[in-house]
Every structure is written in C-alpha cells, then in structure tokens.
Amino acid sequence: MKNALNQTIIEADAVWKVYQRGKTDVEALRGVSFRVREGEIVAIMGPSGCGKTTLLNIIGGLDKPTKGNIRVNDIELSSLGESKLTKFRRENIGFVFQFYNLLPNLTALENVQLPLIAKGLSKKERFERATEFLQAVGLSDRLYHKPGELSGGEQQRVAIARAIAVQPSIVLADEPTGDLDTKTGEEIMELLRQINDQGQTIIVVTHDDMIAMTTDRIIKLRDGKIIENSGS
C-alpha cells in the first residue's frame, strides 16, 4: 500500500443511488461509504448488477447520488449541476471504458485531442501532447488510424491516452480489460500501473481477480453495499 499519509482524494459518505424502472425502485447503491487516498490504485469488484459502474459514474460526476455525499478533490459533487460536473470531469477525471468509447469518425490523434480542445489548449500544444501520449501507449505508428482500423487493444490504448492526456488527478477505468484477450488485458493493466506510478489515482472496476490482486486495495460490492474493503 502506498503512503498512508497521502491526502484523501475521494470520500464517499452513505451514498445511495435509486433508479426508477417503470413503477419499481431499483436500489443500485445502498449507503456506500469509503475513502481513497491520492496515488492509490483501487479495484472495485462484485457480481453483475451490484452497483460497481454506478459507483464509478458517481465518482466521475457522470451521475449523482440520490442520497449521501461524494467528495472528490475537495469538491462536493452531489450539489453540482450538469454543466459544473462537465467542468469537474474536464479538470479532474479521465475515463477508460470497457468498449473504448472512441468517436468512430475521428483518428486516434483527434480522439486524444478531444479533452485537450475542451481544456482550451492551442492547436500546436494539443497536437504535441496527443502525439506524446499516443507514443507513450505504444501507438506512434497509428496516429492517423480511425478506431475501425485498430485492434481492440489498440483502441483501449487510444482511450487510455485520451484519459491521461489532460493529466487528470484521477483515472476511472470501467472493466478496461473486459473486452480484451488475457495478454492484451495484462498489457493494459501494466499501462495503468505505470500511470499510477506517476502519482495519478486509479479506480478500476473489474470482474477479474488476477487484475484486482495487482491493485493496492479491493473494494467488494454486493447488492449495492460494500462487503469488503481491504488491501491486497
């Protein structure tokens, strides 16, 4: 485990999330509380439908809790509106999704530039930074390829380059290896660990015990509740 004196970067306090599906209330999260320190790499595990992705979305400001507080980088997210949450994501969060979520009409270079444009970097700066990060994930020869021309592993690397290009303090990865073969999955995790070594906090949602074992800490969820919160 990394330095326990590091500051708390994520603090969830009795977070509830209730969805309405037709006339039925679905409790995706039921009073979840935990903390993550700066620089940690944490795995969130649990069976399908246990609320892992919901929790990740709430940490990333993609969703809001129905009840409870979520504090990220000293920002209380539950009180922010949609446009302020967009700004929060732009400045603090990098997302890596299971199915990469790249824009199909844009090249790898352009996809990585998206958050950089949003952040207001000049054309030259964003070109240089996107190129640098694509080189860092081993895609220097794929800059001008569109997602359809890349393998799954390569697409996920582009997604990782996009997530870290703005150098966010937190990277949230939702089953980043879920759609990849074992070897490519290991490569992607190695990449995330390298990013973590540079000081960025990483939360990984995964089903894979082997991947979870390589993180600093595992938070296990079942039926919307934390059933285990322990170091590996």
Next chain:
Amino acid sequence: MKLGFLFISIRDLKSKKLRNAITVIGIAGIIVSYIVMISAANTMDALVEQTSIAYDYRLFVMKRGKEDPTVSQMPEWYVKKIERVVTPEYIDGVSGFLWWMVDNSTNDEDSEFLTMRGLQVDSYKQVIEKYEIIAGEELSDAQKDRNYCMIGINVAEKHGKTVGNTIVLKEHTFTIKGIFSASTIIDSEIWLTMRDAQNLVGKLHKVSLIVVKVTDLDYVDDVRRQIEDNIRGVVVFEADEYMEANAEALESFRGVILAVSMIALAAAILGMMNTMTMTLRERRHDIGIMKSVGVSNKSIALIYAVEAVFLGFLGGIVGVILGFFMLNIFGVSNVELAGYLISINLTYQLAFESVIISTILGLIGGLYPITKISRKWALDILQKFG
C-alpha cells in the same frame, strides 16, 4: 464554446453525404418556390403602388351598390351630366369607361380572362393614368378606329402579338393599332373604342366607370359632393378607396402567396428538424462520449449547429442557382394571376435574402433537437449501468 471542435462538424457532414444531399435538395426546392412566390408578391406590391400613384388626382364614379368596375353600369350620358354639374375650374377632364373581364379560354385546361376596357376616344387621354405608346398609334377616332384595339405590353408578350396583328375577342376580330406600357396593372389590358366594347358585351350606351380628374387635391371633396348631390344612384371614390376595391383580388392572391411561402418555409424547418433529429440520434453515443470527457454543452451545440447552418446555407445557394436556371434558361418568368401577368425576377437582393433565410431556417430547424440532446446528462446518453 471551443471552435477547435468544428472539425467534427466537417467529418460528420462528410460521413452522411447522401442524407445531407437529400436535405440540401429539399431545402433548395423550397427556396425556389419561395423565390417565385416572394418575387410575385413583390411585383404585385409594385403594381398596386405604381397604379395607386398613377391614379392620384382622379375620382371614380360608379353605380351605388355595385362598386366594382366589372359589374357597375351607368348611362353613358352621365359623363356629360358630370361636366355640367361640377365647377369647370375644379376639373381637368371627365371620361367614361366600360370595363369587362372577357373569357378568352380556348378550352378547359387553358383558361384565360382578359381585362377589357372600352374608351371614349375623344376624352380618355385627359383622365387615364400615365402610359406610353411603345409601338403603333393610339385609338383616336371613334368611327375610324372601330374594330381596332390597343393592347398592353403584357398581353403583347404573352400572345406574341405586334401592331397589325389581329386578336379575337368573343368571336370578333380586332386589329392591333398600338401597344402601350405603363408598368402598372393596365399593362395586362385590351382597349377598344367605346362602341366596340359596348357591342361586344351587349351593353349599348352604358359605361361602368366614369373617371374625373381634378385640378387640385383641395377640390376633391367639393367635386365629390357636387356629383353625388346631383346624380342619384352613383357613388364617388377617391384614388385610394378605388385601388383598395380594385386591388382586392390582387391583394387576396398576394396574401395566399405569402401564406403559402410561409408554409413552405415552415416545411423546410420541419425537414431540417427531422434531419438533425436523425443525425443526433445516430450521434447520441458520440455526444455522450464528448460530454464524459468534459466537452461543454455549448461546444456540443456549436458542432451540430454548424452542420445545420451549413446545410441551410448550401440549400439556399443551390435554390438560388436552380431558381436562376428556371427563370432565365427555361423562361418560366411570367405567371398569370387574377387576370394580370406577374413577372418573376430573381434580383440580387432576393437571392441574398433567400440564402440568408435558408441559413436561418437551417439554424432554427436544428436548434430544438440540438438543444434538447446537448442538455441531456452524459450518462443518459451513454446509458451504461453497472
């Protein structure tokens, strides 16, 4: 709002070439009809205005209760009576006209109504609105000019007639003695001597309208009173009142034209709304991704607003080009409405206005779906639940 995202608009436009082309053609078609309708409405406006100016200083006497020159009927001797009852220094001239719409249709599919005017050839020039003879001569002798006529420039152009040719009205043949032009609604008329006109429509010694030209506008009320007090059963109109009645048909057509053009524009907006809704539906996932990486609502709205505006602008340009070809190459430059030949002109101003309107309607059509989706939560769009 970041302009750096605009390259995404270009990529999206390129990726849906066929749909965008169909949208542009649809807008272009509507812009062509808009050009035709607005040009016709403008021509009507100009005609009514010019005719109204031309009728200044004139008073119009008609049968009370039948205040329409095509149905009004009075004895021809009223002309002489007016000359007697009105103070001579108040008037420049008095002349009677017989006004009739002649059905000159050759068959059911080719219907045509001509506006015909019978003239008192010794006095009409004193009161009739300003015009010029562009070919031949005027009707000037009540006897010698029997079976002769003068035609307006619009009639000449439409029927390909010139001086010396003949024209058949209700099975009577008239030789064209002169062609006149006034740039007013009278350009679509045929003028005959009073006797020919009366014989043609079976209204011997009748006139439908008597025009009195006053020497000074200050005398209008006096002249009006003198006529109405001394001749029972007639009513006197001033130029404005007369035009109002006379131009009613024209105005109602103009109203219909404007209403139809507005409906066409509304259809274009709905078409654009549909295209943008389809585009945005397909791009939902992209929009969700952009929002998740922190692209603001305004920047997302800008990306798709640029697409909508570009399609509207392109539709306008294509519409103007099609309109130009239609009017100038295929010669569809005149339409007949309410008995008048209305010319359709694609002016630089109308072309410019059409492109601007098309661009604006592109934006308006795109605005609703764009605003709707750009305000949605990223997660609602991505629809991912764990």
